[in-house]
Amino acid sequence: MRAAGRVRALGAGLALTLLAVAGCGGGSDDGDGPVTLEFLSLAWQAESIDANKALVEEWNAANPDVQIRYVQGSWDNIHDYLLTSFEGGEAPDIIHNDASDLTDFANGGYLADLTGLLPQELRADIPEAAWSTTEYDGGEGLGIYGVPFLQEPRVLVVNAELLERSGARVPTPEEPWSWAEFEAASAAMTEDTDGDGDTDTYGVAWSMKEPVTQTVNLALSTGGEVFTREDGKNVVRYDAADSSVAELINRQVHEDGTAAASSLGMSGSDTLPGFYDGRYAMLPLNFSFRQQVSQQAPDGFDWTVLPMPSGGPEHGLAQGVAPQTLSVAEDSDHQQAAADFIAFLTQPEHQVDLALGDWMLPTSERALAEPALDTEEYGWRTGTRIADELRPSPVLGVRGYPEWKDKIATPALQEYYSGGIDLDTLRDKLTDDGQRILDRYQR
Numbered sequence: 001m002r003a004a005g006r007v008r009a010l011g012a013g014l015a016l017t018l019l020a021v022a023g024c025g026g027g028s029d030d031g032d033g034p035v036t037l038e039f040l041s042l043a044w045q046a047e048s049i050d051a052n053k054a055l056v057e058e059w060n061a062a063n064p065d066v067q068i069r070y071v072q073g074s075w076d077n078i079h080d081y082l083l084t085s086f087e088g089g090e091a092p093d094i095i096h097n098d099a100s101d102l103t104d105f106a107n108g109g110y111l112a113d114l115t116g117l118l119p120q121e122l123r124a125d126i127p128e129a130a131w132s133t134t135e136y137d138g139g140e141g142l143g144i145y146g147v148p149f150l151q152e153p154r155v156l157v158v159n160a161e162l163l164e165r166s167g168a169r170v171p172t173p174e175e176p177w178s179w180a181e182f183e184a185a186s187a188a189m190t191e192d193t194d195g196d197g198d199t200d201t202y203g204v205a206w207s208m209k210e211p212v213t214q215t216v217n218l219a220l221s222t223g224g225e226v227f228t229r230e231d232g233k234n235v236v237r238y239d240a241a242d243s244s245v246a247e248l249i250n251r252q253v254h255e256d257g258t259a260a261a262s263s264l265g266m267s268g269s270d271t272l273p274g275f276y277d278g279r280y281a282m283l284p285l286n287f288s289f290r291q292q293v294s295q296q297a298p299d300g301f302d303w304t305v306l307p308m309p310s311g312g313p314e315h316g317l318a319q320g321v322a323p324q325t326l327s328v329a330e331d332s333d334h335q336q337a338a339a340d341f342i343a344f345l346t347q348p349e350h351q352v353d354l355a356l357g358d359w360m361l362p363t364s365e366r367a368l369a370e371p372a373l374d375t376e377e378y379g380w381r382t383g384t385r386i387a388d389e390l391r392p393s394p395v396l397g398v399r400g401y402p403e404w405k406d407k408i409a410t411p412a413l414q415e416y417y418s419g420g421i422d423l424d425t426l427r428d429k430l431t432d433d434g435q436r437i438l439d440r441y442q443r
Contacts, residue, residue: 035066037338038092040073042324045291048357055353059344066337068094079402086110091329093338099133099148099396100322106136106145107399112328113143117339122147122346130363133323133392146325149346150360152287153308153319153390154214155382160302162189162201162281173307173385176317179222179248182309186258189281205263205271205280206249211413212405214284217320217393218245222311226430227394227401233442234398236434238427244311246416247423254419264417276301284308288359290378305379307386317386320393323363361387400441408434 039056043049049072056068071092073081079101085091086105095111105111123131126148134146163170166188171177177185186203193200208214216226224242228235252259260280263271268285269292275283276298283289293303310317326345328338344350351362352370361383362368368387373380395401412429415421421429 034064035334035337036069037066037094037332037334037341038071039068039094039341040071040092040096042073042075042078042096043358044075045288045358048354051353051357055345055350059341066334066341068341082110086329086331089331091331093329093332093334094341095327095329096324097146097327098322098324099146100393100401102134102146102325102327103136103397103399103401105327106143110330111145112330112332112335112339113145114147114328114339114342115144117328117336118144118147119343122343125348125366126346126363127365129390129392130323133321133396134325134327136397146327147342147346148323148325148363149351150324150355150358151321151363151387151390152360153321153383153386154218154284155287155379155386156306156308157275157283157285157289157293157379158304158306159189159275159278159281160304162278163304165189166281171306171309173317173382173389176307177309179245179309179311183248183252183256183258186252186282187256190258199257201278202260202263202280203258204252204282204284205260205266205274206253206284206417207266207268207271208249208264208414208417209267209270210410211417212409213322213393213395215246215409215413216395218308219243220318220320220391220394221245221308221315223315225394227398234400234438236404236431236438238430243423243427246413246426250417250419250423253417261418264414272296287361287383291359294378305382307382317389318391319389320395321390322393322396324360398438400438404434404437408437 041052043052053070056070060067073096078097082091082095082097082105091110102111130148130151131144133148134144135142136145166185168185168188169181189201189203190199191201192198219226219242222241222244224244226236226238226242228237249259253261253264263280268283268289271280271283272292274280276296290305297303307317308319326342328335328342332338346364348364348366351364351367352372355362355367356372367373368384373384375381408429412421412426416423416426
């Protein structure tokens with residue numbers, strides 16, 4: 001299911017004048033025939049794949065001299081796939097990825113600098129905060145190594161009946177809950193319905209199978225950064241502002257009993273059956289999970305989408321995001337043609353199509369204002385109203401972050417949330433052990 005209404009602007013003006021030169025990285029050039037460029041797409045939901053393929057067909061019909069070949073990829077192995085492709089000289093011309101994966105590829109010289117290849121209209125339509133997620137110093141000064149086009153905040157997916165029964169104030173993007181109010185609402189929705197001494201409904205289920213990204217990104221709501229720059233180097237810290245939300249989660253699980261300990265090892269999808277059964281009242285989930293809820297929830301199940309809590313007026317609804325991106329391979333001999341296709345794919349009306357297909361938010365300010373996304377249905381309006389509060393994830397641009405995440409942060413946070421280590425030990429692991437990893441990338 002999706003919000004009604006597709007936005008489409010077609011016409012003869014769609015065709016672009018493209019530079020066609022012989023040879024390309026992943027594509028081909030058949031002598032005097034059309035140039036063929038490979039577009040590696042990581043779309044995985046059926047609606048998103050359909051939307052991407054429809055836009056490729058639209059482009060190909062309007063641009064006979066530059067044809068796009070759609071190549072289906074997977075988020076599961078994208079980093080290793082690209083690394084192998086780059087090193088083998090067989091990378092696709094146009095690459096779908098996310099901003100957190102661009103750092104090493106940009107610094108390694110594998111991605112083209114798009115600074116002079118994109119139309120000014122596109123540059124002006126996407127906020128600078130989004131562009132900053134794909135800007136890196138590739139060795140010759142600051143450059144743009146991807147077009148950020150879709151982004152995904154974290155929201156609260158809530159059982160509307162349990163929320164109403166609790167008597168808690170219903171928050172809005174304009175008047176969100178504080179974190180203290182969220183704790184109180186979680187307590188109000190925690191119930192022992194049959195009086196046997198066991199909790200039947202928990203106020204919240206924190207899915208922490210992959211704990212790092214949400215822990216770091218939500219730290220912005222309380223003034224945390226986790227990663228900062230000192231003397232030109234990346235430094236990891238974990239002070240009180242950085243750990244505030246993590247401490248709240250730990251407190252809800254181990255002291256207040258308002259969050260389910262069993263959910264800590266779950267993915268977001270794993271928590272959904274318990275949500276439908278009334279086991280969990282609130283789920284902090286990525287915005288796109290609304291599609292699964294809309295398709296899977298039992299008939300008559302009433303649910304709503306609320307913004308994540310605020311750390312106070314000085315922080316608003318800030319949280320970190322790493323947008324999905326479109327890049328061009330440095331080895332492509334058709335960089336301008338590839339960039340022109342990216343500009344086509346990220347036109348505002350097309351970003352609306354792609355956002356609806358992925359149940360995510362477009363970065364385009366014009367797309368965010370389209371009526372198709374300004375609807376209460378499935379919580380779209382909640383998402384569009386918090387879009388201005390989204391900030392680049394602190395992990396972006398941090399060389400060595402993937403190793404820090406896998407070797408240090410993931411096991412340390414899992415231990416902390418499960419009660420295996422205390423906060424001081426967590427701080428030491430994230431900062432002392434973690435900094436040694438970051439330092440190896442900054443010698």
